[in-house]
Amino acid sequence: MENCLYAAQGCGGCSLLATPYETQLLQKQARVDELLTPFCVTEPIIGMETPYHYRNKAILSFAPLPHSRRFASGIYAAGSHRLVPVTDCLLQDARLTEVLQKAAEAAANCHLPAWDEDREAGLLRHMVARRGVKTGEISLAVVTAEAVFPGSRDFTKAVTKACPDIVTVVQNINTRKTSAVLGDTEKVLFGKGFLTDELCGSRFQISTRAFYQVNPVQTEKLYALALEYAGLTGKETVLDAYCGIGTIALTAAKKAKSVASVELSADAVRNARHNARMNGIENAVFACGDAGEALEGAANAGERFDVVFLDPPREGASEQFLASLDRAAPKRAVYVSCNPETLARDLSFLKKRGWHVLRARPVDMFPHTEHVETVVLMSRAKD
Ligand code: SAH
Secondary structure, three states, X not given: OOOOOOOOOOOOOOOOOOOOHHHHHHHHXXXXXXXXXXXXXXXXXXXXXXXXXXXXXXXXXXXXXXXOOOEEEEEEOOOOOOEEOOOOOOOEOHHHHHHHHHHHHHHHHOXXXXXXXXXXXXXXXXXXXXEOOOOOOEEEEEEEOOOOOOOHHHHHHHHHHHOOOEEEEEEEEOOOOOOOOOOOEEEEEEOOOEEEEEEOOEEEEEEOOOOOOOOHHHHHHHHHHHHHHHOOOXXXXXXXXXXXXXXXXXXXXXXXXXXXXXXXXHHHHHHHHHHHHHOOOOOEEEEEOOHHHHHHHHHHOOOOOOEEEEOOOOOOOOHHHHHHHHHHOOOEEEEEEOOHHHHHHHHHHXXXXXXXXXXXXEEOOOOOOOOOEEEEEEEOOOO
């Protein structure tokens, strides 16, 4: 068991750190077992061999120091905007922690003013760094409170010199009074606006605002399980709903006849289409929109899928999506869930319509935190 000096200062990033990892896994298993009792017996949780430094994305936040032109940087304490000056972290990829420290130094040397939430003045709100652990490529997003970014050239020059593994620097503009980190507008300051990583034997371009699983080691296990549940033979028509940058879709496309996919984020869809081309995959298409609307449209048009993957955000799938899934009547559906509570709710919706859960297995994507991922195989006919 490792200790973290920042836990005492309220960081809260690893809320379960004091619990031995084996016990964490038992607790997560018990939680998923209990929620899924009405549907099936779950298989044993897939834990992580070395459950540290797994996060491929890290955020550093900024605030002005009182009576000074300098700023403080760190991670927000649990449930507040008080900064804990974390310079070493057990969850993050160690290189990301270093890069963010160098980026904060570059910002200080360039005299960038931190955003002051109370006075609503200043510029620098956060920095978000992501690392492709297979390629070593790093993207850095500098979140500013305004579009005008004086000193951006000097900052970019300094940070890319200090960290040659940064392949792109993006200014993300977040003018809103919100605790959401990223805003909707971006300017590329250096590089191409994305990094490239490898996962499950394919290469993926990933933009700052597109979703990408934060634990790449466990993601390969998660997708392998989802693919095993899907039982693809090369003949199936597949739907990947909530597809992100196309990671599941493109992995499945190699084992299916065709894959249609839908995703709300335009940035992610742009990445997904590019990723298909980059990997020479010609049997996958991507639509931008709401998954529920798209599946309802497909069901109305009489389109048929043999297998549907769904990997919705924490709030789960919409009723429109689930009702349309039932009408579209695929042979199998594989639900990848990051929230067992909404998973149980959605399974209960489908159970009332005659669906059965055939297999379910938790995967620990987020060691030392409360979160747990679950993969479920469902079908309408009990086979
Ligand atoms: N399967 C992908 C992404 C899963 S995260 C992966 O493993 O990487 C969930 C995704 O759902 C995010 O990319 C998010 O942008 C998308 N999303 C959120 N609400 C949506 C909706 N209503 N319709 C379609 N996609 C949605």
